[in-house]
Amino acid sequence: MMNLIILLAVVVAAGAVLSVQAAINGRLGETVGVLRSSLLTFVVGAVSTGLLILFFEPAHAVSLLDVPKWQLSGALFGVVYMMVMVGAVPRVGAAVATVAVIVGQLGMGMLIDNFGWLGNPAIELSGSRILAMVCLGLALVFMYRSSTRQA
């Protein structure tokens, strides 16, 4: 239980970090274009992760080259996401696009969890999980309303 709370706190902090990154990259994308700002983010990310691996990562019995190839396809989804957003945000608006992304994320997340797809441990849909989703849905409604009023 204690571990779970610490883990949740770390993930919440990661969300905060992500939104700081989005703010910085948004500014960068405006000046140099989305492709170049994304490339910069990915290259810096790859280089810094490589350095960390070199000095801190313990050896593993299995390497990236040994796992089934489909397990390496994660980055493709990220790149497709980026391109869809670049095309869609100016046309449907940032708020609507954000809500649509979250709906897709959570819906798919629940499916993967419930059925244990892609080699994940199956976590059955419980009453409290559904209630958590309802809370989140309401939160999105309020955020959407406050953002449209400000605009």
Next chain:
Amino acid sequence: MQSASIDIAVKPAIKPGLRLMLLPLVILAGMGLSVEAGLLGPLGVQVGHLWATLSIFGVGSAILFLLLLFSGRQKGPAFGELPRWQLIGGFLGPMYVVVLTLATPHIGIAMTMIAILSGQVGKSVLIDHFGWFGATRKKVNFERWLALLLIVAALVLIARG
């Protein structure tokens, strides 16, 4: 620059039909993000969390490099002419991906996404309210506080299982 970004954010949809066609595509893109997280967790368990993170950034870099190479000359200043702080976004991305690979095997993908979202919302509400990081202090309206409260409630529900 400020006004340009606002223009993009609030530009209304030109054709309602086009907008309806785009929405399923955006939802699919969001589903892709969960698939990405779903791939990362088991991969991290097998090869190590940092290696899994490297797979994302390495493959992403390679694809973007090729896209950029074939899309011709880009406008805007060279990276060397930009203010340094705008380049640090690249260090923040890996933190997020490492946490994804660490967390999903334990709390599941949907719940990881909710926690991430609460961090994003919480950060923006708190920064606006207290004026942290040199942001101008803004009054956060009642609805955004309510949204934050609901997200925290969702987190508590997850923690209780």
